[in-house]
Amino acid sequence: MHSAVQSFNKYKRRSLNSEINVTPLVDVMLVLLVIFMVTSPMLLSGVEVDLPQTKTIPITGQDEPVSITVDKHGNIYLQEIKVPLVELEKKLNALFTAKKDNRVFLRGDKLVDYGKIMEVFTTLKASGLYNVALVTEVLQK
Numbered sequence: 001m002h003s004a005v006q007s008f009n010k011y012k013r014r015s016l017n018s019e020i021n022v023t024p025l026v027d028v029m030l031v032l033l034v035i036f037m038v039t040s041p042m043l044l045s046g047v048e049v050d051l052p053q054t055k056t057i058p059i060t061g062q063d064e065p066v067s068i069t070v071d072k073h074g075n076i077y078l079q080e081i082k083v084p085l086v087e088l089e090k091k092l093n094a095l096f097t098a099k100k101d102n103r104v105f106l107r108g109d110k111l112v113d114y115g116k117i118m119e120v121f122t123t124l125k126a127s128g129l130y131n132v133a134l135v136t137e138v139l140q141k
Helices: 002-016 023-043 085-098 114-126
Strands: 066-070 076-078 104-108 132-135
Touching: 066 085, 066 114, 076 085, 085 114, 104 114
Parallel strands: 066 104, 104 132
Antiparallel strands: 066 076
8 A cells, every 4th residue: 555655646746847947948038139139230331430410300111222331531332342433333333223222322421521422422313313312310319
């Protein structure tokens, strides 16, 4: 009789351990959080510029527009690739023959000469691109 009670207690102990172990779930979630924290800064454009501030509303669209950036030294970047001004029109024409959306975001550092921005703008017009938005930062109050 003692062995029957003892075997019943063994069975009872096994059936009571019905908890879900959440430690592996927490570990996986922390790893995913770290991955997102590391990769999210990489989603921004790679060229560092100090944008001027305005009181405008951000433009939203469906497709990602082409970004042209002029840094404080006057260097021109098509997306993240440095391009001389004399080659910009040729590169834009090649890029927009395959692209349906012809929106262009022109980002200029606030320290760059206004004439340099106008040279880029004139090149955009010569390429037949009239849907150009000047990118600024929202003015903080």
